[in-house]
Every structure is written in structure tokens, then in C-alpha cells.
Amino acid sequence: MSMNRREFLKIAGISTILGVGGVSAVHGLKNCVEASQISPNPEALKAKRWAMVVDMSKFKTEEDYQRCIDACHRVHNVPNITDNPKHEIKWLWKETYEHAFPGAADEYLSEEVKELPFLVLCNHCNNPPCVRVCPTKATFKRKSDGIVMMDMHRCIGCRFCMAACPFGARSFNYKDPRPFIDAEKENLEFPTRTKGVVEKCTLCYERLAKGLQPACVEASKGALIFGDVEDPNSEVRKVLGSRYSFRRRPELGTQPSVYYIF
Amino acid sequence: MLEKAIYGSRRYWVWILFLLALIGTGFISYLYQFKNGLGVTGMSRDVSWGLYIGQFTFLVGVAASGVMVVLPYYLHNYKKFGRLTILGEFLAISAVVMCMLFIFVDMGQPLRVLNVILHPTPNSVMFFDMLVLSGYLLLNLLVGWTVLGAERKEVPPPKWVKPFIYLSIAWAPSIHTVTAFLYAGLPGRHFWLSAIMAARFLASAFAGGPALLIILALIVRKYTKFDPGKEAIQALGKIVTYCMIINVFFLGLEFFTAFYSQIPGHMHSFVYLYTGLEGHAKLVPIMWLSSILAALALVLLIFPQIRKNEALLAVACVSTFFSLWIDKGFGLVVGGFVPSPLERITEYWPTLPEALITLAVWAIGFLALTILYKIAVSVKEEVVFDKYGERQVKAE
Numbered sequence: 001m002s003m004n005r006r007e008f009l010k011i012a013g014i015s016t017i018l019g020v021g022g023v024s025a026v027h028g029l030k031n032c033v034e035a036s037q038i039s040p041n042p043e044a045l046k047a048k049r050w051a052m053v054v055d056m057s058k059f060k061t062e063e064d065y066q067r068c069i070d071a072c073h074r075v076h077n078v079p080n081i082t083d084n085p086k087h088e089i090k091w092l093w094k095e096t097y098e099h100a101f102p103g104a105a106d107e108y109l110s111e112e113v114k115e116l117p118f119l120v121l122c123n124h125c126n127n128p129p130c131v132r133v134c135p136t137k138a139t140f141k142r143k144s145d146g147i148v149m150m151d152m153h154r155c156i157g158c159r160f161c162m163a164a165c166p167f168g169a170r171s172f173n174y175k176d177p178r179p180f181i182d183a184e185k186e187n188l189e190f191p192t193r194t195k196g197v198v199e200k201c202t203l204c205y206e207r208l209a210k211g212l213q214p215a216c217v218e219a220s221k222g223a224l225i226f227g228d229v230e231d232p233n234s235e236v237r238k239v240l241g242s243r244y245s246f247r248r249r250p251e252l253g254t255q256p257s258v259y260y261i262f
Numbered sequence: 263m264l265e266k267a268i269y270g271s272r273r274y275w276v277w278i279l280f281l282l283a284l285i286g287t288g289f290i291s292y293l294y295q296f297k298n299g300l301g302v303t304g305m306s307r308d309v310s311w312g313l314y315i316g317q318f319t320f321l322v323g324v325a326a327s328g329v330m331v332v333l334p335y336y337l338h339n340y341k342k343f344g345r346l347t348i349l350g351e352f353l354a355i356s357a358v359v360m361c362m363l364f365i366f367v368d369m370g371q372p373l374r375v376l377n378v379i380l381h382p383t384p385n386s387v388m389f390f391d392m393l394v395l396s397g398y399l400l401l402n403l404l405v406g407w408t409v410l411g412a413e414r415k416e417v418p419p420p421k422w423v424k425p426f427i428y429l430s431i432a433w434a435p436s437i438h439t440v441t442a443f444l445y446a447g448l449p450g451r452h453f454w455l456s457a458i459m460a461a462r463f464l465a466s467a468f469a470g471g472p473a474l475l476i477i478l479a480l481i482v483r484k485y486t487k488f489d490p491g492k493e494a495i496q497a498l499g500k501i502v503t504y505c506m507i508i509n510v511f512f513l514g515l516e517f518f519t520a521f522y523s524q525i526p527g528h529m530h531s532f533v534y535l536y537t538g539l540e541g542h543a544k545l546v547p548i549m550w551l552s553s554i555l556a557a558l559a560l561v562l563l564i565f566p567q568i569r570k571n572e573a574l575l576a577v578a579c580v581s582t583f584f585s586l587w588i589d590k591g592f593g594l595v596v597g598g599f600v601p602s603p604l605e606r607i608t609e610y611w612p613t614l615p616e617a618l619i620t621l622a623v624w625a626i627g628f629l630a631l632t633i634l635y636k637i638a639v640s641v642k643e644e645v646v647f648d649k650y651g652e653r654q655v656k657a658e
Contacts, residue, residue: 084301087306098605102604129449133388133448135377135389136383137381154374154377155370155371156369159311160444164448164449168307172300172310174300252449
């Protein structure tokens with residue numbers, strides 16, 4: 001009798017473990033999707049591959065640039081480090097033609113063009129070298145829409161991605177960034193960073209999830225065109241199909257998703 | 263065998279205390295860096311790697327160079343290296359320890375170091391570098407300790423250790439090749455984007471590492487009774503000679519490609535390093551010092567009459583070592599970042615805390631080396647005769 005009970009308990013125990021384990025394993029496999037919020041917002045903006053077109057003809061005054069930069073840096077709590085330019089953090093910034101497109105300026109080019117500031121940011125390359133080199137997958141290309149993401153909680157601060165990026169798009173927190181964020185303007189909905197991690201533009205993934213355009217696009221008054229480059233009917237595709245556009249350092253094969261038109 | 267490290271002369275303990283003092287100073291500097299971030303170093307947004315990664319790169323070469331004594335001895339049965347192999351293996355162990363520490367002190371978030379193992383990423387060269395370095399450390403510990411233990415008991419080393427020795431011979435070039443791949447596969451960094459990078463790394467490693475080993479062997483002979491052997495040292499000198507020539511030749515190839523093609527991106531870093539670019543010339547003096555030392559070393563090494571004089575060989579080895587230390591441990595890394603991919607120039611020079619931390623890591627390496635060499639030398643002094651029946655201890 002006691003043997004029977006023992007046998008029963010054994011079998012019952014094993015089947016419970018198998019059952020629970022099996023169910024959770026199947027469950028786990030079903031949920032084998034990339035990390036995202038629990039239930040996606042139905043209003044979220046979606047694309048196969050996001051791209052941006054910078055329409056340089058619409059950047060006329062200093063204010064046109066600054067509006068975009070401020071919008072980005074404010075919404076992402078980017079510290080304003082001015083005491084030491086070596087420690088600067090920037091997600092979106094101005095770079096003159098000869099620096100944004102090195103080697104492209106010839107000696108007879110007018111000073112006006114040479115010194116013309118271009119808005120530059122992470123290019124969200126389709127073939128990103130930073131992702132290739134990261135030893136922890138702290139920077140990764142999101143499969144759903146091609147955004148080159150940054151997990152600042154996983155980053156070990158080895159700065160291999162900074163050596164790999166040919167666009168200088170990445171900044172490293174050489175010191176605690178929090179004292180350099182204006183407390184009054186701090187966006188409490190976006191995390192601040194700690195020292196020792198790399199950061200960069202993430203194409204406002206957090207705003208896209210809520211159905212909003214990236215902050216810089218919203219602030220640009222039409223100078224930045226944003227959309228799905230794989231959708232033939234999107235505005236970016238229409239612009240790219242009808243006007244001459246160029247990208248930064250196309251010869252390196254990283255396939256930037258940021259285009260420039262004059 | 264470890265107990266042999268705790269009996270030593272007064273000079274031995276003074277040296278140990280000196281190293282400990284350096285380590286202590288560096289540790290305090292590291293606490294300062296840990297608290298305030300890597301901003302306490304000279305690195306910047308544009309020059310995001312500096313002295314630490316340079317030292318790491320250089321020392322991987324020193325570690326790999328152990329193979330230059332192990333290979334002739336085990337694969338070609340070159341008996342003269344029999345006494346030297348343990349010194350080469352123990353030097354490799356100390357060098358790998360320093361490599362790992364230099365990576366660690368360079369990390370922005372050192373407490374997250376295990377993320378590299380928790381989230382293994384086979385497409386990252388750094389992940390592979392971690393694997394091959396740890397493997398190489400274990401192989402050398404295993405082989406070195408086992409063979410020395412056998413010598414102490416005056417028995418032949420166990421047979422099972424042979425496959426590990428052969429594996430370590432193949433493993434050594436791999437660690438330095440992988441380290442070169444950290445640099446040689448990055449788009450937009452013309453200075454590093456060169457197919458000859460790994461070959462150049464190996465050539466400089468096989469010159470610089472054995473040069474250091476010769477210096478160490480001479481020191482061991484001077485301050486202990488153990489004699490690594492005059493012929494062994496001369497044979498190592500030949501290895502240093504050939505590898506230094508190949509290294510300088512490879513550097514020349516880089517110059518040719520850059521300056522005959524006249525592609526600006528390929529020339530910029532060389533111009534910056536050797537003559538200065540747009541008025542920025544912080545590294546020019548040390549790069550020329552490196553070149554002069556290389557030239558001096560070659561003159562001393564190439565002529566056998568000079569090389570056979572041990573005092574002059576020592577001078578040649580010191581020149582080789584420092585020339586390569588500057589070139590690879592500093593210029594190579596910084597040069598890749600200047601100018602930046604946006605063709606802006608930000609210069610780099612290490613700060614005091616950075617220098618103290620670097621010195622402390624070297625001191626830790628030398629502490630490990632001292633202890634390991636103390637053990638090896640004590641064993642050899644007791645055994646008196648090497649396995650070929652020749653006296654390896656100087657007569658009183």
C-alpha cells in the first residue's frame with residue numbers, strides 16, 4: 001500500500017514537473033520575440049525600415065538647426081557638457097560640409113558651401129559596423145524596423161562601437177552626466193544615463209511606440225522628412241525618387257538610412 | 263612549489279615591496295577613476311582608446327612571443343632552449359594577466375564585465391579575444407607548471423602534456439591575430455584598415471617579446487645562480503634580429519601604400535604621427551624616438567660581431583623593446599583616431615592618474631613574473647643539471 005502511494009506520488013510529481021515545464025517551454029518558444037513592451041500600442045508608428053531625409057534647402061537660419069537639436073536633446077536628457085569639449089555628448093548636431101562629407105570638398109568650392117552646416121546624427125545603417133563589433137549586443141539593429149538601438153544598461157563601456165562608427169555618431173559618458181542636465185527641463189519619461197556607457201540617437205523609438213514622429217522631425221517644420229524607405233508610397237521614397245540625394249560615406253558599405261537633399 | 267616564493271634575499275623583498283608600492287599608488291588612482299569615470303584620463307569623444315588599450319595590444323604580443331622559445335624546443339628539438347622555455351611560458355602568463363587588467367581598467371562599467379560571457383556575441387572580435395586570451399593563460403599555466411614540477415622531481419614531464427604544448431604553439435599566433443582583427447576590420451579607420459596588420463603585429467611581437475626575454479635572462483643570470491645559457495641567448499638574439507627586420511619592412515609597406523597611392527585618408531595618420539598635421543604634433547617626438555631606437559637596434563643586431571657581445575646585445579634589446587613599445591603601445595592606437603573620421607583633430611596625452619594606473623598594472627605583471635621566476639629559478643638551482651645532463655647552475 002505504502003509502495004503504491006509512493007509510486008503514485010512519484011508519477012504525479014514527475015508528470016507535474018514535465019507538464020509545468022513543458023507548458024512553460026512551449027509558452028517560452030511562442031514568446032520568442034524581441035524585447036518590447038508587453039502590449040504594443042495600436043497607434044504605434046511602424047515601418048520595415050525607417051529612414052530620414054534632411055532637406056538642406058529648408059535650413060536657412062541658425063534657429064532652424066537649433067530647434068531640432070534642442071528638441072532632441074531635451075526629450076532625451078542629453079547633458080550639456082560645455083566645460084570640456086572632449087567629454088561632449090551629442091545625438092544630433094551641426095557639422096560643416098567638409099567635415100560631414102570628408103574628401104568631398106574641392107579647393108574651388110565656395111566658402112559658403114564648405115562652411116555650410118549639415119545636421120548629422122546616427123545614420124541607423126542597414127549594415128552597422130557598431131553592431132558587428134559590440135561584445136555584449138548592447139547595441140543592436142531592431143529586426144522590426146531597422147533602428148540601431150542602444151541598451152545603456154547592458155553596455156560595458158568598452159567603446160569598440162566608437163572606434164567602429166565611421167560617422168562619429170557615438171558619445172561616451174566620461175563622467176556622470178546628471179549634473180549637466182537642466183533640472184527644470186528634464187524629461188522624466190526618458191531615463192538619464194550613468195557614467196561609463198555609450199549613447200547615441202535611437203530614432204525616438206519611445207515616441208514611435210506612442211504614435212509620435214521623432215522629436216527633431218516634429219520640430220523641423222518639414223525640413224526633416226521621416227518615413228518607411230521600403231514603402232514605395234511613403235513620403236521619403238517619393239522625395240528620394242524625384243530629387244538628387246546623397247548619403248555620408250556611401251563607399252564604406254554601411255548603407256546609411258539618413259539621406260541629404262539640397 | 264609556491265613556497266619557494268616566500269624565501270628570498272633582502273634584495274628580493276625590497277624589489278617586491280617596491281612593486282607593491284607602485285601597485286598601491288595605482289590602486290588609489292583606480293579608485294579615483296572608478297568614482298569619477300574615465301574622464302580622469304586623457305581620452306575623449308574623438309580619441310576613445312588610449313594608453314590602456316595600447317598597452318593591452320603590446321602585451322598580447324609579448325604573451326604570444328613565448329612561442330618563439332617553445333616552438334624551436336618542442337617542434338625542432340632545439341635543445342639549447344630547454345632551459346628557457348619555462349621563462350618564456352611564465353613571461354606569457356604575466357603578460358596575459360596584464361592584458362586582462364588593462365582591458366578591465368579601460369572599461370566604463372567594469373562591474374558589468376560578465377556581460378561579455380552572459381551575452382556571448384560571436385560576431386564581435388572582442389568576444390573572441392576574451393576567449394583566446396583566457397585559453398592561452400590556462401594553457402601556459404598548465405604546461406609551465408607541469409613541466410617545471412616534473413623537472414623538480416627530476417622525472418620526464420608526463421606524456422599527456424604534449425598535446426597541450428602543441429596546442430599552445432598553434433594558439434600563440436592566434437591570440438595576436440585576433441588582437442590585430444580588433445583594428446583591421448573597422449570601416450573608416452584607414453590607418454588600421456590594412457591587410458598586413460596581423461602580420462605586422464606578429465613580427466613586432468616576435469621581436470619585442472624575445473628582446474624582453476633576453477633582458478630577463480641576462481638579469482636572471484646576473485642575480486641568481488641559474489644560467490639560461492649563452493647559446494640560447496644568442497639564438498634568441500637571431501630571432502629578434504630577423505623579426506625586427508621583418509617588422510620594419512612591414513611598416514615600410516604601409517608607408518609605400520599610403521604615400522605612393524597618395525590617398526589622403528591613408529596618409530593623414532602617418533603625417534600626424536611623424537610630422538604633425540595642421541599644427542598638431544604632440545606625438546611627433548616620441549614617434550621619432552621610436553624610429554631612432556629601431557634604427558639603432560637594427561645596426562646593433564644585424565652585425566653578428568656586435569650581437570655576439572652580450573652587453574651590446576642587451577642595448578639592442580632594450581632599444582628594440584622601447585621602440586616597439588612606443589610604436590605599438592601608443593602610436594598605433596592613437597594614430598588610428600587622429601584625424602577623426604570627420605577629419606577633425608583632437609590630440610591625446612595620458613593624464614597622471616592614467617599613467618599611475620598603467621604603471622600599477624605593469625607592476626602587477628612584474629610581481630607575478632618575479633614570483634613565477636623565483637619559483638622556476640629555485641627549482642633549477644636545486645636540480646643543478648638540466649635534462650640533457652649539462653650544468654645549468656653557475657659554479658660557485
